[in-house]
Amino acid sequence: MFTKQMQDDDKEILSIAKTIDASGGSLYQKFIFFISSKIIFFGFRYPKLKLQIFKFIDVLPSLEPKKIYRYFKIYLFDEDTEIPVFLKSSIHFLIHILFLDLIVSFLILKIVKIFAKLFILTDSPRNLKTTNVTTRPRTYDILGELALSPKEAKEYLKQYSELIKILPEVHPEINSKLRTNISIKCSGIETRLYPEAEEKSIQYLKEALRPILRSAMNKGIGINLDMEQYDLKSIITQTAKDLFLEPEFQFYQHFGIVVQSYLKTSKDELVLWKEYTKRRGTPITIRLVKGAYLEYERIKAEERGWTSPVFDTKRETDIKFEENVLFLLESYPYLRSAFGTHNLRSLSFILYHTTKKSISDFEIQMLYGMAGKYKASLDSMGIGLREYSPIGALLPGMAYLIRRLLENTSNQGFLYQMSLGKNLDSLMSNPKEESLNGI
Amino acid sequence: MEFKNETIRDFSIEKERNAIRSALNSIEKSLPFEIPISIGRTEKFSANRFVQKNPWSPELVVSRVSYSNVHDLEETIQISKMNWGPWKERPQQERSTLLMKVAERLVSKKDFIISVCIWETGKQITEAEIEFAEAVDFCRYYATIANDQLSPKNINLLGEDNLYYYQPKGIVSSISPWNFPMAIFTGMCAAPLVVGNIVLAKPAEETSATAFEITKCFWEAGIPKEVLHFLPGLGSEIGEAMVTHPEVAVVNFTGSRDVGLSILKAASLVSPKQRMIKKVICELGGKNAMIVDADADLDVAIQSIIPSAFGFQGQKCSALSRLYVHNDCYNKLKERLIASLDGLLIGSPLDFANRIGPVIHEESYLRLLRLQKENEKFLTGITSLYPKEGFYVAPSLYEPPEDSEMWNSEFFGPILAMQKISTFAEGIQLANNSDYALTCGVISRNPKHILEAKLKIDVGNLYINRGITGAIVHRQPFGGGKLSGTGAKAGGPDYLHLFVEGKTFTENTMRQGFSRDTLQ
Numbered sequence: 001m002f003t004k005q006m007q008d009d010d011k012e013i014l015s016i017a018k019t020i021d022a023s024g025g026s027l028y029q030k031f032i033f034f035i036s037s038k039i040i041f042f043g044f045r046y047p048k049l050k051l052q053i054f055k056f057i058d059v060l061p062s063l064e065p066k067k068i069y070r071y072f073k074i075y076l077f078d079e080d081t082e083i084p085v086f087l088k089s090s091i092h093f094l095i096h097i098l099f100l101d102l103i104v105s106f107l108i109l110k111i112v113k114i115f116a117k118l119f120i121l122t123d124s125p126r127n128l129k130t131t132n133v134t135t136r137p138r139t140y141d142i143l144g145e146l147a148l149s150p151k152e153a154k155e156y157l158k159q160y161s162e163l164i165k166i167l168p169e170v171h172p173e174i175n176s177k178l179r180t181n182i183s184i185k186c187s188g189i190e191t192r193l194y195p196e197a198e199e200k201s202i203q204y205l206k207e208a209l210r211p212i213l214r215s216a217m218n219k220g221i222g223i224n225l226d227m228e229q230y231d232l233k234s235i236i237t238q239t240a241k242d243l244f245l246e247p248e249f250q251f252y253q254h255f256g257i258v259v260q261s262y263l264k265t266s267k268d269e270l271v272l273w274k275e276y277t278k279r280r281g282t283p284i285t286i287r288l289v290k291g292a293y294l295e296y297e298r299i300k301a302e303e304r305g306w307t308s309p310v311f312d313t314k315r316e317t318d319i320k321f322e323e324n325v326l327f328l329l330e331s332y333p334y335l336r337s338a339f340g341t342h343n344l345r346s347l348s349f350i351l352y353h354t355t356k357k358s359i360s361d362f363e364i365q366m367l368y369g370m371a372g373k374y375k376a377s378l379d380s381m382g383i384g385l386r387e388y389s390p391i392g393a394l395l396p397g398m399a400y401l402i403r404r405l406l407e408n409t410s411n412q413g414f415l416y417q418m419s420l421g422k423n424l425d426s427l428m429s430n431p432k433e434e435s436l437n438g439i
Numbered sequence: 440m441e442f443k444n445e446t447i448r449d450f451s452i453e454k455e456r457n458a459i460r461s462a463l464n465s466i467e468k469s470l471p472f473e474i475p476i477s478i479g480r481t482e483k484f485s486a487n488r489f490v491q492k493n494p495w496s497p498e499l500v501v502s503r504v505s506y507s508n509v510h511d512l513e514e515t516i517q518i519s520k521m522n523w524g525p526w527k528e529r530p531q532q533e534r535s536t537l538l539m540k541v542a543e544r545l546v547s548k549k550d551f552i553i554s555v556c557i558w559e560t561g562k563q564i565t566e567a568e569i570e571f572a573e574a575v576d577f578c579r580y581y582a583t584i585a586n587d588q589l590s591p592k593n594i595n596l597l598g599e600d601n602l603y604y605y606q607p608k609g610i611v612s613s614i615s616p617w618n619f620p621m622a623i624f625t626g627m628c629a630a631p632l633v634v635g636n637i638v639l640a641k642p643a644e645e646t647s648a649t650a651f652e653i654t655k656c657f658w659e660a661g662i663p664k665e666v667l668h669f670l671p672g673l674g675s676e677i678g679e680a681m682v683t684h685p686e687v688a689v690v691n692f693t694g695s696r697d698v699g700l701s702i703l704k705a706a707s708l709v710s711p712k713q714r715m716i717k718k719v720i721c722e723l724g725g726k727n728a729m730i731v732d733a734d735a736d737l738d739v740a741i742q743s744i745i746p747s748a749f750g751f752q753g754q755k756c757s758a759l760s761r762l763y764v765h766n767d768c769y770n771k772l773k774e775r776l777i778a779s780l781d782g783l784l785i786g787s788p789l790d791f792a793n794r795i796g797p798v799i800h801e802e803s804y805l806r807l808l809r810l811q812k813e814n815e816k817f818l819t820g821i822t823s824l825y826p827k828e829g830f831y832v833a834p835s836l837y838e839p840p841e842d843s844e845m846w847n848s849e850f851f852g853p854i855l856a857m858q859k860i861s862t863f864a865e866g867i868q869l870a871n872n873s874d875y876a877l878t879c880g881v882i883s884r885n886p887k888h889i890l891e892a893k894l895k896i897d898v899g900n901l902y903i904n905r906g907i908t909g910a911i912v913h914r915q916p917f918g919g920g921k922l923s924g925t926g927a928k929a930g931g932p933d934y935l936h937l938f939v940e941g942k943t944f945t946e947n948t949m950r951q952g953f954s955r956d957t958l959q
Contacts, residue, residue, distance in 0.1 A: 055884070058736075058884070059734050059736075059884040059885075062733070062734045062735065062736065062737070062768070062884070063733075063734055064733075064767060067733075067734075071734070071885070074885065074886055074887060075886070078886070078887075079886065145737070145738055146738040146742075148738065148741045148742065148775060148778075148779045148782075149775065149778035149779040149780075149781065149782040150778070150781070150782040151778040151781070151782070152775070152778060191782060192782075192784065192792060194450075194565075194791065194792060195449070195450040195451040196450035196456060196564050196565055196791040197790070197791035197792035198450075198451065198453070198456065200790070200791070200792040201792065204792075230451075231451060233451070234451040235451070304446060304447050304449075305443065305444055305445075305446035305447075306446060306449065
């Protein structure tokens with residue numbers, strides 16, 4: 001049942017959404033927004049083709065450049081997709097008789113690299129120019145292959161310390177929203193993380209993290225521990241709790257952690273974090289996200305015969321996200337909020353409630369290369385916005401690229417719904433409402 | 440009946456970890472386990488005992504196992520013959536229900552059984568957990584299959600009734616190995632029992648305590664002691680007697696190739712009082728290969744190679760021992776593999792962070808050290824840090840020449856050989872170039888190559904873009920051909936057929952031109 005109050009809230013949220021959607025950035029950004037929604041629409045109309053393209057992009061980094069076309073043919077022309085057979089065979093025929101294999105291979109590589117470049121800030125910390133650093137508050141993340149040995153983990157650690165060295169010192173009085181921040185993927189810097197040996201894993205991870213935290217703290221840089229698959233959640237969470245309480249770190253205000261709203265336990269986590277910060281006496285930042293390993297969690301749960309730890313529907317996740325937003329805001333100043341979302345309804349919901357509660361110390365976080373139009377709108381509205389900015393070689397960063405592409409082309413995604421030409425009102429509906437719009 | 444795989448515990452839950460840890464720690468004070476011989480309702484100990492030392496602290500004796508002998512066997516056979524009738528005549532559903540109860544009984548004693556197994560074998564905790572689940576799966580799966588698939592089939596005409604049904608074969612000797620003392624032992628007893636056979640269980644000497652705990656679960660669930668006997672002892676003594684005894688109908692063996700082949704030979708000789716042709720089921724070794732293609736995802740490759748080659752110290756018949764890697768990614772993979780090898784935590788399984796434990800016993804340990812020494816000049820990577828007390832053999836990677844023994848003999852240890860290939864087809868050819876045909880792996884993202892692998896690689900279990908061990912009951916029926924065995928697929932729909940014989944009844948029901956059906 002909907003109360004009058006909730007309906008009024010929803011009306012307000014809709015009007016904020018309209019403002020964000022309308023004012024949207026430069027002509028260029030609007031153009032990009034339009035183009036990406038068309039591409040997404042295309043991707044969704046041809047799901048088999050989309051799957052093949054993603055599989056192809058996944059294998060691309062392992063291919064010798066001259067073999068690229070050969071694989072392109074196998075993945076896109078030989079497999080069953082929505083491309084008509086005559087088209088597939090005639091394109092192949094043309095390329096073949098004109099000896100274009102090499103040129104096409106090169107072109108494909110070029111195109112994928114351009115795509116990757118859209119989502120990856122730069123290929124190495126060394127290339128971070130100071131000018132680049134100051135344009136927008138960022139949280140930096142280092143991409144790469146999985147760390148599968150202590151040696152590889154050490155290389156990651158080295159890149160993080162290099163990054164910290166390169167980044168300029170942060171003025172102590174700076175507004176939290178503008179403070180430079182680094183996101184750390186724990187499984188990248190410590191490979192010995194095993195759920196069955198949680199206590200030891202925590203000990204290893206703490207040892208790996210301490211030097212990073214220390215040097216970041218010395219320069220006034222914020223540190224955020226990313227959350228990964230469910231298997232590691234308990235280890236990462238407990239490590240953070242232990243570390244942030246150590247005397248050396250206890251009073252540093254710029255540590256953060258992630259809570260994933262797609263987890264059925266997300267609300268309980270927040271409650272625990274609030275109790276924890278009361279004990280710690282210094283606030284921490286919680287980045288509330290919807291979650292990034294949805295398919296993975298479902299597959300793993302099925303394989304093991306476990307109940308899936310994540311919600312089954314996007315709607316339930318959205319409902320939980322809004323509940324969590326409210327809880328986080330109510331937990332201020334113990335918990336400082338950072339909201340990771342590109343969803344217009346979620347954004348508007350957040351803005352409405354922060355205004356209502358007169359909380360200004362919060363941030364919106366978006367991924368580098370996504371939702372440029374919204375970012376511009378939020379900028380013009382004076383809302384703090386931080387970009388999650390990956391750094392790493394383009395090709396090994398492919399797993400990240402694929403995650404972004406998947407996210408962008410998800411049929412549940414907001415952008416896709418927009419691209420279908422659905423009107424804003426229906427897209428903005430409260431997820432709690434039994435909606436006929438299917439999102 | 441519906442089959443569902445037993446779930447693996449979620450170790451990120453503290454309560455789960457604590458439960459298994461306290462069970463594991465409690466074992467030491469009850470050592471050594473004294474393992475009896477159990478013949479029908481009598482239990483006895485022999486003067487001569489086999490001693491199994493703890494693999495990580497060899498000064499500790501884990502179990503003292505009574506040797507059973509020919510006389511014990513004779514006694515067992517007499518009891519079995521008297522008790523077979525009522526057991527085989529019980530309705531299938533009853534026997535299946537009993538097996539389901541065995542599964543429950545096992546589950547209720549899970550932490551203890553896993554702990555005994557770890558103390559006897561040095562198996563790592565998650566590996567033990569997975570193995571235990573497999574044991575439970577075997578009981579439930581065979582119970583379900585027997586109930587659903589082995590019911591009699593009628594083909595009735597107007598004047599003729601035909602009935603096709605399955606009859607158990609009789610006395611089955613189940614001779615099982617030490618590397619999967621929970622799963623394989625349970626499976627080898629459960630399958631013949633559920634369809635109405637008598638089982639003489641001979642566990643491996645090294646893991647008799649684990650096997651005895653499991654056998655008790657069978658009895659406690661209601662399987663009569665007269666149809667499941669427990670005869671521990673030496674393979675060369677009681678094992679051999681169980682193969683050659685004229686009343687034994689089926690020899691169900693899992694173990695080494697040499698023993699398997701000698702069993703096949705011995706069982707083919709018909710002794711004077713023997714009135715049947717013995718059936719032999721052999722699941723033997725493997726010399727398993729993996730092919731890493733030029734386009735492989737190396738993250739996936741390494742995550743598949745390490746546990747397949749070194750999980751349970753390489754002491755699995757499905758373990759990876761031959762690695763064929765495409766030129767294009769050879770050096771990169773090798774470098775990452777060596778780095779990864781060096782990061783492996785080796786040590787006692789009591790510390791759950793350790794990935795690799797000790798090998799089973801001194802004999803194995805010395806044999807593997809000798810092998811490592813002999814092939815030292817081909818060594819490319821080895822885990823350098825490991826405890827010096829206990830039977831620890833460092834996981835090692837070699838690049839032997841083509842004519843080396845490393846490509847042919849089964850080592851049963853954490854030893855992996857790798858070689859460069861220039862085409863995927865060459866990889867297939869090399870993978871097939873083996874006496875064995877158990878498991879094989881392919882890491883590739885070329886759909887054409889994957890298809891080629893499926894068509895051409897001659898193995899029982901082919902795994903694509905994942906590790907090559909850890910087959911799960913019902914999902915991946917397990918077993919191979921060539922010299923890897925007689926082609927049984929444990930945990931698959933056909934396995935039970937090995938323990939039954941088809942029988943046909945045909946009855947003419949016509950009398951003087953009328954029959955039951957025409958008269959109506």
